[in-house]
Amino acid sequence: MTPPPEDLASEDAKIPAPASPDALRDAILSVAAGDADSFAGLYDATSARVHGLVLRVLRDPAQAEEVTQEVYLEVFRRAAGFDPARGSALAWILTLAHRRAVDRVRSSQSQSDRDVAYESRANTQEPDPTGEAALATLEAQRVRTALEQLSERQAEAIRLAYLDGLTQTQVADRLGIPLGTAKTRLRDGLLALRRIVSAPRQRKEE
Incomplete structure (x- = not known):
């Protein structure tokens, strides 16, 4: 069972914090303004925790690395939506990571279920795009x-x-x-x- 989002930051406490909460908050705000150096610094400061969390959910190193990349793509796309009043920067990033990892698990399971159903029906009809x-x-x-x-x-x-x-x-x-x-x-x-x-x-x- 994967941890709920509100417990993500505390669960990763065993990994030494490379930056203060204020520094991470300022980094995300700078990323939202288009600062490339801040994005690189944010990645370096948080990627170990993100990858560790994703790996625990997926239990597959290759998929964990891919999902970690997807998380930072989402971070840079959604940085402007980060609200410091609603929680810390680290918790926000880890919540995105947790959701991405869970989505990947569900997607893999869903694909497997669809493959089984397809074979059992022996139906060649293409599904309508969602x-x-x-x-x-x-x-x-x-x-x-x-x-x-x-x-x-x-x-x-x-x-x-x-x-x-x-x-x-x-x-x-x-x-x-x-x-x-x-x-x-x-x-x-x-x-x-x-x-x-x-x-x-x-x-x-x-």
């Missing part, structure tokens, strides 16, 4: 369009990690670069994507 799938397709299209505005190196790393589903280690191997370099390209690319994707909304508000 609203969620349609939204996911739209989001992917927006990301692909935004990728064209990134540097070639950043775009290549982002495509491999978030469109092709490779882990950070696999991205580094595929590109023939050190793991640290791959992580840097992914972080910088994510921040650039956030600015590009949010720009149309900002212009409309103006």
Whole structure:
């Protein structure tokens, strides 16, 4: 049984805190403003806890690494929605991680159930796309369009990690670069994507 979100921060207390609550709060607020250095610092300060939590839920190192990447993609997308009055930055990030991990478990189980049902029916009819799938397709299209505005190196790393589903280690191997370099390209690319994707909304508000 996985821990409830409100217990996530205390459960991970055995991992030494690399940054104070105030520093993490300020980092997320800076990420919301588009500060790439703050995003890199936030990742370094919290990724061990996030990965540890996700791994405990999934019990699969490869999937845990993939979901950890997804968590930080969500963190950078939703940083503007973080409200310090509702809880600490670490609890907010761990809650996102917990939800992502549980969603992955449910998705895997759901896929397995669908496969069994499909085989038992021996039915070749294609299922109708759900609203969620349609939204996911739209989001992917927006990301692909935004990728064209990134540097070639950043775009290549982002495509491999978030469109092709490779882990950070696999991205580094595929590109023939050190793991640290791959992580840097992914972080910088994510921040650039956030600015590009949010720009149309900002212009409309103006």
